Amino acid sequence: MNTLILGVLAALTSAFSWAASTILIKAGMRNKSPVAVNIFRLYIVSVMFAVIFLFNGTLSQIESLSWKLLLVAFFSAQFGFVIGDYFYFNALNLMGVSRTVPITSTYPLWTILWTFLFLGRNISPQVLLGAIFVVAAIIVVRKAEEEEHLNPKGFVFALLAPLSWSFAILTMDWLTGSMDVLTLAGIRMMFAAIGVSLFLPRYGSELREITKREATLLIGAAISGLMLGQYLFVYSVNLVGSQIAAPVSAINPIIASALAILLLKEPPNKRIIEGLVLAVLGVILISTA
Secondary structure, X not given: OOHHHHHHHHHHHHHHHHHHHHHHHHHHOOOOOHHHHHHHHHHHHHHHHHHHHHHHOHHHHHHOOOHHHHHHHHHHHHHHHHHHHHHHHHHHHHHOHHHHHHHHOOHHHHHHHHHHHHOOOOOOHHHHHHHHHHHHHHXXXXXXXHHOOOXXXXXXXXXXXXXXXXXXXHHHHHHOOOOOHHHHHHHHHHHHHHHHHHXXXXXXXXXXXXXXXXXXXXXXXXXXXXXXXXXXXXXHHHHHOHHHHHHHHOOHHHHHHHHHHHHOOOOOOHHHHHHHHHHHHHHHHHHOO
């Protein structure tokens, strides 16, 4: 199969996995803080990767990696799964899925900018036009936030999340030249679990109160979003680069918002729908440039 097609398919599949994870997280965190949810899912998926590494011999490969690669992977994990997801989960709590996702879906815009500045990737006029659509989507959703008098902190969190994610993607793109896909995906999860452990003393009691239903939902979210989704995304970046993988994977707002309206009964808003359309048009233009 053509490398480009395979990479795009992997990115699209990761988008479906992330959308499913978003809905499961929203359903499973109704009575839990975002940090507690993040700690739980990162621990779960880290254990899963550790078991895989134990049986396939990857641990010996990790031991041979240089301190520079490990350090970059560590910071990539913190920006992607600790800092970025902290902002994302708080935005979900404050604004809901259908209002948060259109804003956080702008991470391809920032990723393309960073890859141009730091990795020397070319940006065509079509990509710039797509970026304009994505920025317009932010403005439209911001108007919806003002009209509905939602907590402004939610908007700030939703805007900071994609900035953090884009830096994580940039460093991950660089790392794909030195690590295989499975090793990179797993080691980032483990480093993220280490980083999020700083919050454990404060949220330990909350973690002990997680019910079986919540645990089931969050384990499903961890497998879907952090294991399957992230592995496929790293695989896509390895094949076609983050400047293509990131925009294609950003199709997940359509899936997540549709599921939120259908399953979580979140009311659609005209401006939110307009923002989604603009974001998707931007993603399509960037992906086909």
